[in-house]
Amino acid sequence: MALYILNEWLWADIVGENGPPxxxxxxxxxxxxQQSSDQIVIVQSSPFEAKSFGACKSQDLLTSRIAGVFMKxxxxxxxxxxxxxxxxxxxxxxxFRRDGxxxxxxxxxxxxxxxxxxxxxTTDRPLAAILGKxxxxxxxxDVFLKAYLP
Numbered sequence: 001m002a003l004y005i006l007n008e009w010l011w012a013d014i015v016g017e018n019g020p021p022x023x024x025x026x027x028x029x030x031x032x033x034q035q036s037s038d039q040i041v042i043v044q045s046s047p048f049e050a051k052s053f054g055a056c057k058s059q060d061l062l063t064s065r066i067a068g069v070f071m072k073x074x075x076x077x078x079x080x081x082x083x084x085x086x087x088x089x090x091x092x093x094x095x096f097r098r099d100g101x102x103x104x105x106x107x108x109x110x111x112x113x114x115x116x117x118x119x120x121x122t123t124d125r126p127l128a129a130i131l132g133k134x135x136x137x138x139x140x141x142d143v144f145l146k147a148y149l150p
Contacts, residue, residue, distance in 0.1 A: 001037045003082065003118035005111045007127075009141050011051035014070070015063045027066050028149050033080055034073040041082045041115050042075065043089060046107035082115065089114050099130045112136055 012018050013026035033040065042049055052075065055067035074080045089110040092101060096109050105127055108120050119137040121144045122128055131138040 001039065003039050003041055003115055004144075005041045005108055005115075005118050005120045006048065007105070007108055007120070007122045007124065008048055008051050009121075009123045011048070011055055014055055014066045015058065015060070023062070023066070025145055025149065027069070029145065030066070030070050030073055032149055034077075037079075039080055039082050040074060041084060041111045041118050043084045043107040043111050044086065046111075047104050048107065084111055084114055096130065096134065099133060100126060101130055102127075109136065 009018070010026055010029070013022040016023050042052075052067060052070065055063055056071060058064045058067065075083075089107070090113060092106045092109055093113075101109060105124070108122070108127070109131075112118050112120055119139055120131060121139050121141055122131075123141045128138055128140065
């Protein structure tokens with residue numbers, strides 16, 4: 001079993017901001033996660049979670065359907081999702097902020113520190129550089145999907 005912390009690229013893909021191929025990959029990822037023993041880590045009230053709820057309420061039928069599949073197949077199935085509440089995460093260490101982690105990305109580092117065997121999957125190059133500097137496991141979205149999807 002592997003643990004992944006996905007940032008908001010997943011929701012940008014699902015709502016179609018990154019084009020139809022990325023939307024298809026997002027759906028394929030959800031299906032693959034559902035079939036695997038892997039889990040994603042979600043921090044309650046994080047930007048990731050807020051965007052997931054926003055996508056469910058979308059007026060775009062395809063977006064709301066894919067978001068609904070995510071909610072049922074991943075978010076509501078605790079064999080595929082580890083949900084961290086506010087009492088399970090610690091404040092962002094000062095050295096991460098000093099090195100440039102933006103407040104909207106705190107939850108990613110906090111989740112990884114709470115689940116030390118988790119890998120952050122991101123598209124954010126400056127964040128990736130900071131994670132690498134601190135020895136935090138991470139992958140770029142495209143590298144992750146290329147290896148993860150059949």
